[in-house]
Amino acid sequence: MITCPQPSLPQDALFPVLLTMSTEEKTLDNAVIEPHATGVILDSINSIEDLRRLPTSDLRQLATELRHYIIETLSHHPGHLASSLGTVELTLALHYVFNTPDDKLIWDVGHQAYAHKIITGRRDLFPTIRTYGGLSGFPRMDESPFDAFGTGHSSTSISAALGMATASTLQGNTRRQHIAVIGDGSMTGGEAFEALNNAGVSRANILVVLNDNGISIDKAVGGLNRHLTRITASPEYNRLKEKVWRRLGGDRTDPQSRKVKSLNFFQRITFMAKTAALGAPNLFESLGFRYFGPIDGHNIDELVEVLTQLKAIKGPKLLHVVTKKGKGLRTAEKHPVTYHAPGLFDAETGVQIKKHNDGQPLKYQDVFGHTIVELAKHNPTIVGITPAMPTGCSLNIMMEQMPNRAFDVGIAEQHAVTFAAGLAAQGMTPFCNIYSSFMQRAYDQVIHDVALQCLPVILCLDRAGLVGDDGPTHHGAFDLACLRPVPHLTICAPMDEHELRNMMYTAQLPGQGAVVIRYPRGLSIHPDWRNPFEALPVGKGRCLLEGSEVAILSIGHIGNEALAAAQQLQAEGLSAAMYDMRYLKPIDTELLDTILQQGFRRIVTVEDGVKKGGLGSAVLEYFASVKSAKPLLTIPPVTVLGLPDSFVTHGAVPQLHTDCRIDLLSILAAARG
Numbered sequence: 001m002i003t004c005p006q007p008s009l010p011q012d013a014l015f016p017v018l019l020t021m022s023t024e025e026k027t028l029d030n031a032v033i034e035p036h037a038t039g040v041i042l043d044s045i046n047s048i049e050d051l052r053r054l055p056t057s058d059l060r061q062l063a064t065e066l067r068h069y070i071i072e073t074l075s076h077h078p079g080h081l082a083s084s085l086g087t088v089e090l091t092l093a094l095h096y097v098f099n100t101p102d103d104k105l106i107w108d109v110g111h112q113a114y115a116h117k118i119i120t121g122r123r124d125l126f127p128t129i130r131t132y133g134g135l136s137g138f139p140r141m142d143e144s145p146f147d148a149f150g151t152g153h154s155s156t157s158i159s160a161a162l163g164m165a166t167a168s169t170l171q172g173n174t175r176r177q178h179i180a181v182i183g184d185g186s187m188t189g190g191e192a193f194e195a196l197n198n199a200g201v202s203r204a205n206i207l208v209v210l211n212d213n214g215i216s217i218d219k220a221v222g223g224l225n226r227h228l229t230r231i232t233a234s235p236e237y238n239r240l241k242e243k244v245w246r247r248l249g250g251d252r253t254d255p256q257s258r259k260v261k262s263l264n265f266f267q268r269i270t271f272m273a274k275t276a277a278l279g280a281p282n283l284f285e286s287l288g289f290r291y292f293g294p295i296d297g298h299n300i301d302e303l304v305e306v307l308t309q310l311k312a313i314k315g316p317k318l319l320h321v322v323t324k325k326g327k328g329l330r331t332a333e334k335h336p337v338t339y340h341a342p343g344l345f346d347a348e349t350g351v352q353i354k355k356h357n358d359g360q361p362l363k364y365q366d367v368f369g370h371t372i373v374e375l376a377k378h379n380p381t382i383v384g385i386t387p388a389m390p391t392g393c394s395l396n397i398m399m400e401q402m403p404n405r406a407f408d409v410g411i412a413e414q415h416a417v418t419f420a421a422g423l424a425a426q427g428m429t430p431f432c433n434i435y436s437s438f439m440q441r442a443y444d445q446v447i448h449d450v451a452l453q454c455l456p457v458i459l460c461l462d463r464a465g466l467v468g469d470d471g472p473t474h475h476g477a478f479d480l481a482c483l484r485p486v487p488h489l490t491i492c493a494p495m496d497e498h499e500l501r502n503m504m505y506t507a508q509l510p511g512q513g514a515v516v517i518r519y520p521r522g523l524s525i526h527p528d529w530r531n532p533f534e535a536l537p538v539g540k541g542r543c544l545l546e547g548s549e550v551a552i553l554s555i556g557h558i559g560n561e562a563l564a565a566a567q568q569l570q571a572e573g574l575s576a577a578m579y580d581m582r583y584l585k586p587i588d589t590e591l592l593d594t595i596l597q598q599g600f601r602r603i604v605t606v607e608d609g610v611k612k613g614g615l616g617s618a619v620l621e622y623f624a625s626v627k628s629a630k631p632l633l634t635i636p637p638v639t640v641l642g643l644p645d646s647f648v649t650h651g652a653v654p655q656l657h658t659d660c661r662i663d664l665l666s667i668l669a670a671a672r673g
C-alpha cells in the first residue's frame with residue numbers, strides 16, 4: 001500500500017459566500033468538443049503542482065483537452081464514458097483549489113474519476129484503463145495517494161469522508177479538507193442518507209459536492225430526484241436567493257464586506273426565502289448542512305471561485321453543482337444511458353461500433369428480461385424489482401410492457417430486498433434482480449426479511465462470477481459462499497439459458513419459498529433461447545457425461561468449461577464423468593452418494609465463486625459426514641477449483657479464469673492429477 005505524503009498547511013482561508021445561478025445560466029450549452037483540441041497544456045501536466053501553477057484562464061482549454069483525451073482513448077479502450085465527461089471541470093477545479101492529496105478527495109462509485117486519474121500522474125497509463133495489469137476503472141488506494149478511498153459500489157463517499165474528517169480532528173489536524181463527490185443517483189442510496197444524517201449534526205470539516213446530472217445509469221427515480229429538480233428548475237428559488245443577496249448589498253469579491261460578515265443572518269433569510277419558494281425546506285439544510293448552489297458544474301471560473309470560498313467554511317457543507325452527463329460528445333449527451341459505458345465508438349461521431357450479433361445467443365440478462373415478461377403474462381402475482389439497473393439486468397423490457405408491475409427502486413439494494421419481502425408477504429411473487437456483488441449490501445435483508453420469514457422472494461443474481469474489466473469491486477465472487485449457510489434458501493445456477501428459464505419457471509410455482517438463481521454476465525449458450533418451460537426437480541443435479549475414472553462436478557455456467565474438459569479427457573482416453581449439480585442448496589446428496597459408489601479415482605469440483613464455502617466446500621462437508629458414518633468407505637481425493645482467498649484483479653475474463661485456475665487447461669490438469 002502506498003503511504004500518503006505528510007500533510008502540509010492549506011492556503012489561508014478566504015471568505016465565505018453564497019452563490020447563485022440564474023436559470024438562463026443553468027441552461028448548459030450543447031457544444032461538441034472542439035475538433036482540434038490539442039494536448040498542449042495537458043501534456044505539460046505531469047504533477048498536481050503543474051496544474052496549480054497554471055493561470056485560471058488556462059483551465060478552460062485544459063478541460064477541452066482532457067475531454068478530447070478521454071473521448072479519444074475510450075473510443076478504443078472501452079470504459080465509463082458519460083459520467084467522466086460530465087466531471088472534467090469539477091475535477092480540475094477541485095484539484096486546483098484543494099491541497100490534494102493531503103486534502104482528501106473521495107469519488108463516489110468512482111466511475112466518473114477518469115479526469116482525476118489523468119491529472120494525478122496517470123496520464124500516460126490511461127490507455128491501459130480496465131485492462132489486465134493496467135489502471136483500475138475505479139479509484140484504488142494502492143494505485144495512487146490521490147485515490148483517497150477505494151470505491152466501486154455507490155453511496156459510500158460521505159461516510160468515508162466523515163470518517164476521515166473525524167480522524168483528522170482526533171489527530172489534531174483541523175485544517176485538512178475532506179471532500180466527497182457524489183452523483184444524484186448515488187445520493188439515493190441508503191448509506192448516503194445515513195451519512196448525511198450523521199454528518200449534519202457533527203462539526204466535521206467536510207464538503208459534499210452533489211454532482212447533479214439528473215440521471216443515474218438509467219432515468220433517475222424517487223423523491224430526492226424530484227426535490228433536486230425543484231431546486232434546480234425553480235426560477236423563483238434562484239431569483240429569491242439573488243434578491244436577498246442584492247438587498248444585503250453583498251459584494252462577494254470583497255472579503256471585508258460588512259454584508260459578507262453578516263453571512264449567518266443572510267443564510268437565515270436565504271433559507272427562509274428558499275423554503276418559501278420550494279414549498280418545502282431544503283433537505284440538506286434540514287439535516288444540518290450548509291447548502292450552496294446550484295451552480296453550473298461546467299463553468300470552471302465559477303467553480304474555482306466558489307470552491308475557494310467554501311474552503312474557509314468549517315463544518316458540514318454541501319455544494320450542489322449541475323452538470324451534463326456525456327458533456328462534450330453530442331451523442332453521449334443525448335443518449336446518456338447508452339453512453340454510460342458504450343463500448344467501442346467512433347471518436348469523431350460518437351457512433352458506437354457494434355459487433356454483429358447475428359446467430360449469437362442472447363445475453364443471460366436478456367433471457368431474464370424476456371422470460372419474466374412471459375411468466376408474468378400467465379402469473380398475475382409476478383412483479384419485477386431492480387435497484388437502479390433496469391438496462392443492466394434487462395428488467396426494462398418488463399418496465400416497458402408492464403409498467404405497473406416492474407419497479408426501479410433507486411440504488412437501494414437493501415430496500416429492494418425488503419420491498420420484495422413485503423410484496424411476497426401479501427401474496428405477490430417478486431423477482432428481485434440484483435447484481436451479485438451489489439447483493440452483498442442486502443445480506444441481512446435476505447436473512448432477516450426473506451429467509452427467516454419464509455417468504456417466497458426470487459432473487460436473481462446477475463453478473464455472478466468474474467465480471468472482467470470492472471474488477472474486484474464488481475466480481476460476483478461471494479454469493480454462493482455467503483448465501484449457502486442461510487436456512488430456508490434454495491440456491492441454484494443455470495449452465496445455460498434454457499436452464500435459467502426453467503429455474504425461473506420452477507421458482508415461481510407455488511410452495512417454492514425463497515429461491516436464489518445466479519447467472520453470469522455475457523452471452524448464454526444456444527442461439528435458440530426460447531425453450532418450452534419445464535419444472536425442474538428441486539435440489540437435483542444431473543449427469544451430463546458418464547465416466548468411470550474421474551468425476552468433474554460443477555455448478556452454473558462454468559459447467560460448460562467442465563463439460564468441455566470431460567469431453568477432451570474422454571477423447572484422450574481418460575474416462576471422465578461430468579455432473580452439473582444445478583443446486584447448491586439443497587445439494588443433491590443422492591447424486592453425491594452415487595458418485596461415491598462409482599469408485600472414481602479422483603473428483604474435481606469447479607465453481608466461479610470463492611472456494612471457501614461454495615460447492616467444493618459443500619461436497620467436502622458431505623463426504624466428511626459420510627466418512628464419519630461409514631469409516632470403511634474410501635473417499636477419493638477431491639480437488640476444489642474456484643476463486644482464491646484473495647481479491648481477483650480486473651482484466652479479461654479468460655485471463656482471470658486462467659489466473660484462478662478455473663479455465664479449461666486447469667480443469668484438465670486437475671482431472672489428470
Ligand SMILES: Cc1ncc(C[n+]2csc(CCOP(=O)(O)OP(=O)(O)O)c2C)c(N)n1
Nearest residue numbers: 083152153154183184185186215216217388
Ligand atoms: C451499490 C451499487 N449499486 C449499483 C451500482 C451500479 N451503478 C454504478 S454507477 C450508477 C449510477 C450512479 O448515478 P450517479 O451517482 O448519478 O452518477 P452518474 O452515473 O450519473 O454520473 C449505478 C447504479 C453500484 N456501483 N453500486
